[in-house]
Amino acid sequence: NIPNIQVSWPTLGPEIGEVALRFGANDFGSVMIEENVVSTAGAHFMMTAQEIERHIRLAGFEPRRRTMQYQVL
Numbered sequence: 009n010i011p012n013i014q015v016s017w018p019t020l021g022p023e024i025g026e027v028a029l030r031f032g033a034n035d036f037g038s039v040m041i042e043e044n045v046v047s048t049a050g051a052h053f054m055m056t057a058q059e060i061e062r063h064i065r066l067a068g069f070e071p072r073r074r075t076m077q078y079q080v081l
Contacts, residue, residue, distance in 0.1 A: 026067035036064050
């Protein structure tokens with residue numbers, strides 16, 4: 009029983025992130041401040057908070073901000 013599933017948009021890209029939300033993921037993730045590990049692996053996706061919110065809306069959902077403990081702000 010997994011209560012939250014986060015999309016890995018930095019490695020898969022924002023469009024696949026949208027698909028993942030439609031298939032049950034409930035956390036798009038956050039803005040990457042330090043993305044050295046991801047870029048070293050060959051992924052180079054960067055987005056602002058506004059861009060992340062736009063992709064969540066494009067997937068048909070309303071963006072919400074949360075704490076590290078998944079409490080909605």
